[in-house]
Amino acid sequence: MIEIKNLTKKYGDHVAVDNLTFTVKKGQIYGFLGPNGAGKSTTMNIITGYIGATSGQVKINGYDIFEEPEQAKKCIGYLPEQPPLYMDMTPYEYLKFVAELKKIPKGQRRDMIEEIMDRTKIYEVKDRLIKNLSKGYRQRVGVAQALLGYPEIIILDEPTVGLDPKQIIDIRDLIREIGEKHTVILSSHILSEVSAICDHVVIISNGKLIASDSPANLTKELQGSTSVSLTVLGQKKAIQQVLSSRSQIRQYTISESKEEPGAYDAELTCIGSADLREELFTAFAKIKCPILKMQTSGMSLEDVFLELTDEGAAEKGNTEETNTKETAIKETDTKETNTEEKEEE
Amino acid sequence: MLAIYKRELKAYFTSPVGYIFIAFLLFVVGIFFTFYNLRQSYPWFASVLSGTTFVFLILVPILTMRIMAEERRQKTDQLLFTAPVRIVDVVLGKYFALLTVFAIPMLVFCLYPLLLKTFGKSDASMAMDYIGIFGYFLLGAANLAIGLFISTMTESQVLSAVLTFLVLLICYYSASLASIVPASANASLVAFTVMILLAAVIIYLMTKNIFLAAGAGCALEVVLVVIFLINSKLLEGAVASFFSIFDVSGRMENFINGILDVTGITYYISAIVLFVFLTVQAIQKRRWS
Incomplete structure (x- = not known):
């Protein structure tokens, strides 16, 4: 469906996309995942023919986007990061214009626009000026625009950014629905979104392809490691001793607990899926260091992501006292906000 | 192309810009027409038009400033350039919309000679x-093509308008500028050297490449000096003929005098094609850089 070969895009000395190669198969929802500035938008802009590449090849349904742009572009509906809307038009006028631009036969235009307005739930605002619409509606008009002509491939660049939770759910449902009939590629820096909607995840960092697999496989691949987080009351040295002496522990970090004075928080990653809780309990009991809290967790897609992208690793180095380079420490409930904060830095 | 043409035309008339353009042009020409033709019974309407070409300096930037710059700022160009349309079609659609807005007051002007006819104006x-009106239209069309090109170069409407104004100003006064320089070969040498220096500075500002700018400047200067040394006669009056290339409004004189000037038509059409072509190239260059 889409074949991308050795795609490279340079802006002066800066390499935005670095030798990217992958294929997109028909009928799946693909998630482009990567921190801000990873090259997601650039890649999408190249696939859709908005900008050229420095080198490499992109084929859409067999049509080369650089050599037969019109044929290739016909197969794609694109919603850029900022919906390309004309503020002085109403959604209906706008969709009519886009339908004409996409060369949809005159007889079908009207019905198609009505149907799409219905699906994207913008029917009730169709005669208001776009500049007076809320962000959520504008986004939906943008999606409607991409859907017009029912191209086989729909590409959405960060479709849920800046929407409220309800609108995010609406858009996600819509994407899932679109995904039943079309091949969808969407980009996001929010992991939960990608793991919730996508059949296939492509992780990009610094313009390079890092991983491309289904969310389940990605987690499985990197799993083999259960992690345990615990809060222990006692001397740091004693705790370190206990942890260091366990051969099943691959790596651990230790820091002063914020919630429990005098206690230490430890995060450890185990080798294999061994459950160390019982062993740790008796070990700490022996040296009379009571465990105040203990919890195991498998590796989430989030951890995989952070492990895979450089930024996750580098970030960790400055914020925590650390024994290893790789692990990233997160509290499960604040995952999403954390990631976003980190990426914005 | 048709879709873009229609949208663009509609945009000019949902915002006040189209109305302002038409009203202002009709107003200025109307005053001159009333004063010369009606009050003073002067029979030539074309000469009134030639006296009002200065309004293009203000009106053309107003009309063209947003045409490409706004698309870029609002990022709507992403829609146009990812749709299955060629870039040439996008540019032509927009250019024809400009021409259509400009043609509306022209149609009104076509009525003025008819009005004069009721006072006994001859058929000849x-x-x-009408040839004069045709020349006036060609002049405006060439100016609009220049404005279209400049609007492509920037994201800011204000910058686009100011640059267009300056470029048109230079074009309008290029003939007078050239007359400042004496026709002697020595004066030409100095004038061209100054121009080469300016060109090198502009190249540097646009490419930020000092070697390219210095190289191009030196090469041109060498060519100039060689010409001067071999046959200094060639440079006599060369400044004037060089500037006359840019003298867009000067080419209209023949039309105003009622001559259907083929070189003039060729000149204007070449200028239009050149700037439409440059516009397409400027867009392509931005896509690929």
């Missing part, structure tokens, strides 16, 4: 007036 002079 009618034809001359």
Whole structure:
């Protein structure tokens, strides 16, 4: 469906996309995942023919986007990061214009626009000026625009950014629905979104392809490691001793607990899926260091992501006292906000 | 192309810009027409038009400033350039919309000679007036193409308008500028050296490449000096003929005098094609850089 070969895009000395190669198969929802500035938008802009590449090849349904742009572009509906809307038009006028631009036969235009307005739930605002619409509606008009002509491939660049939770759910449902009939590629820096909607995840960092697999496989691949987080009351040295002496522990970090004075928080990653809780309990009991809290967790897609992208690793180095380079420490409930904060830095 | 043409035309008339353009042009020409033709019974309408070409300096930037710059700022160009349309079609659609807005007051001007006819104007002079209107339209069309090109270069409407104004200003006064320089070969040498220096500075500002700018400047200067040493006669009056290339409004004189000037038509059409072509190239260059 889409074949991308050795795609490279340079802006002066800066390499935005670095030798990217992958294929997109028909009928799946693909998630482009990567921190801000990873090259997601650039890649999408190249696939859709908005900008050229420095080198490499992109084929859409067999049509080369650089050599037969019109044929290739016909197969794609694109919603850029900022919906390309004309503020002085109403959604209906706008969709009519886009339908004409996409060369949809005159007889079908009207019905198609009505149907799409219905699906994207913008029917009730169709005669208001776009500049007076809320962000959520504008986004939906943008999606409607991409859907017009029912191209086989729909590409959405960060479709849920800046929407409220309800609108995010609406858009996600819509994407899932679109995904039943079309091949969808969407980009996001929010992991939960990608793991919730996508059949296939492509992780990009610094313009390079890092991983491309289904969310389940990605987690499985990197799993083999259960992690345990615990809060222990006692001397740091004693705790370190206990942890260091366990051969099943691959790596651990230790820091002063914020919630429990005098206690230490430890995060450890185990080798294999061994459950160390019982062993740790008796070990700490022996040296009379009571465990105040203990919890195991498998590796989430989030951890995989952070492990895979450089930024996750580098970030960790400055914020925590650390024994290893790789692990990233997160509290499960604040995952999403954390990631976003980190990426914005 | 048709879709873009229609949208663009509609945009000019949902915002006040189209109305302002038409009203202002009709107003200025109307005043001159009333004063010369009606009050003073002067039979040539074309000469009134030639006296009002200065309004293009203000009106053309107003009309063209947003045409490409706004698309870029609002990122709507992403829609246009990812749709299955060629870039040439996008540019032509927009250019034809500009021409259409400009053609509306032209149609009104076509009525003025008819009005004069009721006072006994001859058929021959009618034809001359219509040739004059045709020349005026070509001049405006060339100016609009320049404005279209400049609007492509920037994201800011204000910058686009100011640059267009300056470029048109230079074009309008290029003939007078050239007359400042004496026709002697020595003066030409100095004038061209100054121009080469300016060109090198502009190249540097646009490419930020000092070697390219210095290289191009030196090469041109060498060519100039060689010409001067071999045959200094070639440079006599060369400044004037060089500037006359840019003298867009000067080419209209023949039309105003009622001559259907083929070189003039060729000149204007070449200028239009050149700037439409440059516009397409500027867009392509931005896509690929």
